[in-house]
Amino acid sequence: MPMPSRRLSALRFVLVPMLLLACGEPFLPGAIDPTTTLDGPIDGLSATQVATHARGDAEFARRFAAIDGLGPTFVATSCESCHVGDGKGHPLFDITRFGRYAEGLFDRMPAHGGPQLQNRAILGYAAEQLPAGATAIARFTAPAVTGLGYLEALDDATILANADPTDANGDGISGRPSMVDSTDLVIDVISVSDLAAGAEQTRHRPTGGQYVGRFGKKARTINLLHQTVFAYSEDMGITSEHVPQDLYSPHVGSQGGDGVADPEVSAxxxxxxxxxxxTLRPPPRRNAGDAAVQEGEALFTQIGCSACHIPTLRAGRSDIPQISGALFSPYTDLLLHDMGSELDDGYTEGDAAPSEWRTAPLWGIGLVERAQGGGAHYLHDGRATSLPDAIRFHGGEGASSRAAFTALDAAKQARLLAFLRSL
Incomplete structure (x- = not known):
């Protein structure tokens, strides 16, 4: 039960003088350590760009209510609800996606609100429940959102050049791009004109009617516009000029909408x-010059981790000069890899198999524990509670690196983990 405001006021009169008298030094917050903070803009933005970044920051933090158009069914009330401090989310706030296999095909179960479960609802509506027929269920932890402008600016050719779907070089790694059908995109969340505009802005062009996916656990979205519009619609039930219809779930009868005029947010x-x-900056490195960290990085490459978690990439052209052509270190190839039965939830998106996952960027992994409030949760659903746990879940194409890590002595394992924590 919330404390009455009069009681709070009384406590202020008692506690504030006590705090002032208890210490001879002024009570001031400590300086923010930029090496442990994820949010913040990239350097060199113009005054106009800083203002736009600040407006986007405010909208990212905005909490929607029913009067604003939230729902009628939804998962979260704001972007920041899942991406607290722009960092990796906590499993308590995982989203759930589901479906089933019928006659050899994957059914996203749209008649039951699929593929994403909206487990909350505004007053007067029923939240969705997992349907009894769902046989493939996956839970996704929200990723950190820093440095995404660099990943978006990667040329398609760079991603495709790192692909080796038939393992032609015999290294046991057969990463392949997620090819997203433009027809599916139009059906899902984004219009033909949006696709054309996005391609012009990000230089990502369709090949044979398909785009190279790069965002999402299974690389299902093609750029940040696609990802953002999808999140407004599927996570918050907020309509936009890109998706002007409220979520419709026949299973709970929410076809009527929330009664707020659409679109609920403007373009x-x-x-x-x-x-x-x-324009969020990449995650900062820490202790990169330490001998143990440098030895750990060498071991990371030696046992084959860098075959998928490519350390350094170069951005293509961008309308943000600081990003255009920049070298950056995300530790990913953005390709799909078969991770074996250990990470097979039975659920699929696009052309990814259930056991295939996009290589998660490792930058910022050393700040996961801080972002999650003191407890660490790794992998797509937070099932691993330590970095060694996360490594142990690597099967399939990651099995040889897992075995090599296990074979290292304790001192070498500690150095490799020190390197990961420096990212």
């Missing part, structure tokens, strides 16, 4: 959030 708001995400 300008969406654009500000996209710009904010594009």
């Amino acid at each position: 300008a708001v969406v654009d500000a959030v996209v710009f904010y995400l594009r």
